[in-house]
Amino acid sequence: MQTGADLMAVPNEPVHRAPQTQVPVRPPHEKSAHPNTLADNRAHTYADFVPLINKMRTRITVPDNSLTRLRITLTVFFALDGFVFAGWVVRIPAIKEQTGASASALGLALLGVSAGAVITMMLTGRLCRRYGTHRVTVVCAVLLSLSVALPPLTHSAPALGAVLLVFGAAYGSINVAFNSAAVDLVGVLRRPIMPSFHAAFSLGGMLGAGLGGLVAGGLSPTWHLFGLTVIGLLVTAVAGRTLLRIEPPTPTTPTQDKPEQRSAPHLSGNPAPAPPRTRGLVVTFGLIALCTAYGEGALADWSALHLEHDLDATPGVAAVGYSCFALAMTIGRLTGTRLLERLGQTRTLVGGGTTAALGMLLGALAPSVWAALLGFMITGLGLANLFPVAVERAGRLAGPDGVAIASTLGYGGMLLGPPAIGFMADWFSLPAALTSVAVLAATAAAIAALTRRAAAG
Numbered sequence: 001m002q003t004g005a006d007l008m009a010v011p012n013e014p015v016h017r018a019p020q021t022q023v024p025v026r027p028p029h030e031k032s033a034h035p036n037t038l039a040d041n042r043a044h045t046y047a048d049f050v051p052l053i054n055k056m057r058t059r060i061t062v063p064d065n066s067l068t069r070l071r072i073t074l075t076v077f078f079a080l081d082g083f084v085f086a087g088w089v090v091r092i093p094a095i096k097e098q099t100g101a102s103a104s105a106l107g108l109a110l111l112g113v114s115a116g117a118v119i120t121m122m123l124t125g126r127l128c129r130r131y132g133t134h135r136v137t138v139v140c141a142v143l144l145s146l147s148v149a150l151p152p153l154t155h156s157a158p159a160l161g162a163v164l165l166v167f168g169a170a171y172g173s174i175n176v177a178f179n180s181a182a183v184d185l186v187g188v189l190r191r192p193i194m195p196s197f198h199a200a201f202s203l204g205g206m207l208g209a210g211l212g213g214l215v216a217g218g219l220s221p222t223w224h225l226f227g228l229t230v231i232g233l234l235v236t237a238v239a240g241r242t243l244l245r246i247e248p249p250t251p252t253t254p255t256q257d258k259p260e261q262r263s264a265p266h267l268s269g270n271p272a273p274a275p276p277r278t279r280g281l282v283v284t285f286g287l288i289a290l291c292t293a294y295g296e297g298a299l300a301d302w303s304a305l306h307l308e309h310d311l312d313a314t315p316g317v318a319a320v321g322y323s324c325f326a327l328a329m330t331i332g333r334l335t336g337t338r339l340l341e342r343l344g345q346t347r348t349l350v351g352g353g354t355t356a357a358l359g360m361l362l363g364a365l366a367p368s369v370w371a372a373l374l375g376f377m378i379t380g381l382g383l384a385n386l387f388p389v390a391v392e393r394a395g396r397l398a399g400p401d402g403v404a405i406a407s408t409l410g411y412g413g414m415l416l417g418p419p420a421i422g423f424m425a426d427w428f429s430l431p432a433a434l435t436s437v438a439v440l441a442a443t444a445a446a447i448a449a450l451t452r453r454a455a456a457g
Contacts, residue, residue, distance in 0.1 A: 066246055066247075067185065067188060067189060067249065069242060069246060070181075070185055070243070070246045070249070071185060071189075071193070073239050073242045073243045073246070074137075074178055074181055074182055074185065074197060074243075075196065075197060075200045076200075076235065076239040077137055077141060077174070077178050077239060077243070078178060078182075078197045078198070078200040078201045078204065079200040079201065079203055079204035079207075080141065080204060080232060080235050080236070080239075081141075081144065081171070081174055081175065081178070081201055081204065082200070082201040082202060082203065082204030082205035082206075082207075082208060082326070083204035083205065083207055083208035083228070083231075083232075084144055084145065084148050084204075084208065084228055084232055085171065085205065085208070085300070086204070086205040086206070086207075086208030086209040086212065086300070086322060086323075086326065087148065087208040087209075087211065087212050087224065087225060087228045088148055088151065088167070088225065088228075089209070089300045089301055089304070089322060090208070090209050090212030090213065090216065090304055090319040090322060091151075091152070091212060091216070091221040091224060091225065092106075092301060092304065092305060093304055093305050093308050093309075093315065093318065094152075094216070094220075094221045094315070095151055095152055095154075095160065095221055096305070098152070098154075098155065098221070099154060099155060099156055099157055099159075099160050100156075100157075101156075101157040101160070102426065103422050103425045103426045103430070104422055104423055104425075104426040105157040106157065106160075106422055107418065107419040107420075107421070107422020107423050107425075107426075108157065108161060108419065108422075109157045109158075109160040109161035109164060110161075110164065110301060110418045110419050110422065111161065111416075111419040112160075112161040112162065112163075112164035112165040112167075112168055113164045113165075113167060113168035113171065113415055113418075114168060114412070114415035114416045114418075114419065115165055115168065116164070116165040116166060116167065116168030116169035116170075116171075116172060117168040117169065117171055117172025117173075117175075117411060117415050118172065118412060118415070119169065119172075120168075120169040120170075120172045120173045120176075121172045121173070121175075121176050121408055121411065123173075124136060124140075124172070124173045124176040124177055125176060125180070127173075127177075128176070128177055128180050132248055133177050133178070133180045133181040133184065133248055134181060134243045134244055134246065134248055135244065136173070136177040137174060137177040137178045137181060137240075137243060138236060138240035138243060138244060140170055140173040140174035140177055141174055141232065141235075141236040141240065142232075142233065142236055142240075143166075143169075143170035143173070143174075144167070144170040144171060144174055144232065145228070145229050145231075145232025145233050145236060146170075146229060146233075147163070147166045147167040147169075147170050148167060148225050148228050148229060148232070149222075149225045149226045149228070149229040150163035150166065150167065151163055151164065151167070151221070151225065152220070152221035152222040152224075152225055153222065168415065172411065172415070175407075175411060176407070178197075179197075179407055181248065182194060182197050184248055184249050184250070185249060187249075188249040188250075192337060192340075192392070194388050194391070194392055195333045195334075195336040195337060195385060195388045196333070196334075198333050198387065198388050199329075199330050199333035199334045199336075202326050202327075202329040202330040202333055202380075202384075203326070203330045205300075205322070205326035205329075206323050206326035206327045206330055208228075209319060209320070209322040209323035209326055210319075210320070210323045212224065212319045213316050213317075213318075213319030213320045213323060214316070216315040216316050216318075216319050217314075217315055217316050278397050281394075281397055281451070282394045282397050282405050282406065283405065283409075284447060284451050285390040285391070285393045285394040285397075285406050286390070286394060286405050286406040286408070286409035286410065287409060287444075287447060288349065288386060288390040288444045288447055288448060289386070289387050289390040289391060289394075289406045289407070289409055289410030289413065290409040290410055290412060290413035290440075291353075291386075291413065291440040291441060291443050291444035291447075292353075292356075292383050292386040292387045292390065292410065292413070292441070292444055293387060293410040293411060293412075293413040293414035293417070294413040294414065294416075294417035294436075294437065294440050295356060295360065295379065295383055295417070295437040295440060295441055296329075296383060296387075296414050296417075297413065297414035297415060297416075297417040297418050298417045298418060298421050298434065298436075298437050299321075299322060299325050299376060299379065299380075299437070300322060300414075300418070301417075301418035301421070302418060302421050302422075302425075302430065302433075302434065303318075303321040303322050303325065303363075303376060304318040304319055304321055304322060305318075305430065306321075306364070306372070306430050306431065306434060307321045307369055307372060307373075309430070310429075310430055310431055311366075311367075311368065311369045311372060312369075313369045317369060320373070321372070321373060321376055322376075324373050324376050324377045324380070325376040325377065325379060325380040326380065327377070327380070328376070328377040328378070328379070328380025328381045328384070329380040329381075329383065329384045330384075331381070331384070332380065332381045332382075332383075332384025332385060333384045333385060333388065336348075336384060336385040336388065336389075339385065340385070340389070345389050345393065346448055346449070346452040348385055348389060349386060349389060349390070349444065349445065349448035350445045350448050350449050351382075351445075352381075352382045352383065352384065352385055352386050352445070353382065353386060353441045353442060353443075353444040353445025353446075353448065354382070354441075354442065354445045355378060355379075355381060355382030356378075356379045356381075356382025356383045356386075356437075356438070356441035357382070357438040357439075357441040357442040357445070358378065358382075358438075359375050359376070359377070359378025359379035359380075359381070359382055360375065360379045360434065360435070360437045360438035360441060361375070361435060361438045362374065362375030362378065363375025363376045363378075363379055363434070364431045364432075364434035364435050364437070364438070365431055365435070379437070379441075382441065383441065386444060387410055390406055390410070391406045391407055391410065394406035413440075417437075420433075420436070421433045421434065421436070424436065
């Protein structure tokens with residue numbers, strides 16, 4: 001009964017205590033002013049909170065809709081590029097026999113891919129600025145799909161080199177176009193998602209090489225690559241329609257919030273020239289990308305030939321070699337973010353280069369097919385994140401100019417590596433020529449180790 005009396009007395013206490021908590025604001029005798037004060041506070045809180053909600057709404061819902069669709073669409077084009085390119089490289093041994101080309105003649109023909117890519121890389125940037133990265137990506141995807149059917153129609157090394165010039169032009173152009181679009185998207189989202197795009201390229205390469213291995217024994221290169229043309233055009237028709245409907249993002253607002261990313265808004269503008277020290281570091285990371293892509297291009301063009309001619313593998317097993325390499329690169333890039341968070345960029349570069357060098361020595365000098373396949377997988381794991389990290393560091397140092405320099409050097413290494421392997425194979429042997437991949441991977445690790453202090457500063 002005492003508790004009931006106490007509870008009956010409770011409602012009278014807040015009448016005297018509430019004003020005491022508001023002593024600087026209200027005198028004790030104004031009892032009815034307290035509810036009005038709460039209402040005023042709620043009004044002010046609501047007025048301050050609604051603009052904040054509107055800002056959050058513009059920053060969260062937009063990436064969850066159009067930018068998410070853009071990321072998915074660009075991922076499809078990265079995968080298509082790897083799929084088509086791998087489908088071509090696994091049929092190189094058959095096309096070599098069809099043309100009757102020697103190793104050096106084949107190397108010169110493959111130089112057409114390099115020449116076409118380098119020439120169009122210089123022009124594609126201007127086309128992207130004039131017509132937009134999305135339109136250029138779609139057009140280049142169509143050209144890539146059409147040109148992949150041309151190599152099996154040739155019967156001489158010069159003719160093969162001529163059609164590979166067209167194929168290389170399409171390949172180089174689409175790489176510049178969708179990488180530029182991906183850089184814009186990364187700048188808007190402010191998330192390190194670039195490895196996921198390169199993982200899609202590796203996954204597409206794995207699928208393309210696997211399909212090539214399945215059909216190599218029973219389908220001619222002409223019908224196989226024509227099938228890739230049909231698949232490429234169908235994918236481009238579907239994904240291209242989505243890409244053309246999305247306006248290219250302009251990453252300007254995020255850089256106002258983060259001064260350390262002030263290079264991002266210059267993606268479509270005219271950035272100030274980088275200091276000489278910064279430009280030197282950008283070139284350094286470009287050299288790391290070159291050393292990495294050299295190995296990727298060498299394995300793409302010569303791994304099947306090495307397994308088939310040097311280790312007496314069947315055409316189907318030989319085609320699996322690049323598939324193993326692409327699978328390892330896919331796994332490495334899918335786990336690249338966690339690896340970078342744990343080890344940091346410098347140790348990732350040094351460890352990856354060292355791992356790739358050891359794996360390539362095993363792949364090139366192993367006496368059995370299965371040991372060589374294991375070496376290719378180790379090489380893929382080591383090389384997986386070197387190129388994305390190098391391009392990302394160059395872009396952080398000098399913005400889009402840094403990305404352009406590192407990408408050009410990197411893809412130059414990928415496209416110039418196979419002809420160099422061909423010449424060295426004629427001078428020495430193909431296994432000895434493939435050890436140059438190990439040398440350049442070790443060089444990339446050494447460059448990363450020697451420049452770690454300058455890059456950190």
